[in-house]
Amino acid sequence: MYGLLLESVMHFGQCEYGEDIWERILEHAGCKTTVFSTHLQYDDNILITLASSCSAIVGKGDKEDHLMFFGRCFVRFFSNYGYDKLIRVTGRHFCEFLSEVDNLHSQMRFSFPRMRSPSMVLRSVDADGACLQYRSSRFGFTHYLVGQLLQIARDLYNMTLLVSVKEEVIKDDTIAVTFRLDFDNREFLQDQLAKRTEIQRVELPQITLQKLVRLFSLSLSNLPSPPTSFLLQSSFSYILLPHDLISPLFHVPFPS
Numbered sequence: 001m002y003g004l005l006l007e008s009v010m011h012f013g014q015c016e017y018g019e020d021i022w023e024r025i026l027e028h029a030g031c032k033t034t035v036f037s038t039h040l041q042y043d044d045n046i047l048i049t050l051a052s053s054c055s056a057i058v059g060k061g062d063k064e065d066h067l068m069f070f071g072r073c074f075v076r077f078f079s080n081y082g083y084d085k086l087i088r089v090t091g092r093h094f095c096e097f098l099s100e101v102d103n104l105h106s107q108m109r110f111s112f113p114r115m116r117s118p119s120m121v122l123r124s125v126d127a128d129g130a131c132l133q134y135r136s137s138r139f140g141f142t143h144y145l146v147g148q149l150l151q152i153a154r155d156l157y158n159m160t161l162l163v164s165v166k167e168e169v170i171k172d173d174t175i176a177v178t179f180r181l182d183f184d185n186r187e188f189l190q191d192q193l194a195k196r197t198e199i200q201r202v203e204l205p206q207i208t209l210q211k212l213v214r215l216f217s218l219s220l221s222n223l224p225s226p227p228t229s230f231l232l233q234s235s236f237s238y239i240l241l242p243h244d245l246i247s248p249l250f251h252v253p254f255p256s
């Protein structure tokens, strides 16, 4: 993994535990490197081993508690780099941020081209929170993510969040974790409802079906790949027309 994550641990670990204890933690973890470069890659295990050593040396909290602390450190650290602004622009609500985490990581690809970023998908939302699914090819980072979420909720959304792990499934080389996130989500739902009502109220002029098909047949004739054209055909026939009316209008090449 990239050094950015380890840098944050080094910085806040020393502040939290004090220089002497931090030295002992590093020694216990067999961590010879103490200066990590943001854009260099290191072994994923360093971070996990450091969490175990914190637990062993500090004597308070288990490995998971310290991983959670490391997740919190990451958020405090990246805010110093100005990355918190990227989170703020995802929207006013915590839920909007949650649905944008994958995009945030994609934007990071320019700075961290070889990153193996996790994926996060909002499975459901309700007035009392949401269900989030996290998938990763890295194992052991569940509590790290919990720490990140707690810190972001506190620092950037000024709210209290409760996180519980509902399910953890390991299949092949991937781990999928479903979290229940409890927080006050009423404002987000109200905003969504207001947006939907607004769209329903917009009155657009009627146009004939022939005009619409003439418009789209141009782009349909230039479709780049068979799967796209197939998908479009299905959508069109579902939304607009019976299948036999739309199929003569464009050609769907199937792979031979």
Ligand code: HEM
Binding pocket: 001, 002, 004, 005, 078, 083, 084, 086, 087, 101, 104, 105, 108, 112, 114, 115, 116, 117, 118, 135, 136, 137, 138, 141, 144, 145, 148, 149, 152
């Ligand atoms: C906006 C600033 C962010 C930056 C610059 C950033 C950058 C990174 C980088 C460089 C990695 C290491 C990937 C690798 O080396 O292959 C990483 C991993 C990770 N990031 Fe982010 N990230 C950001 C935001 C977030 C947010 C908001 C979350 C979730 C709340 C998140 C969750 C994670 C997790 C859980 C991992 C490691 C575990 C895994 O790979 O499954 N990151 N991130």
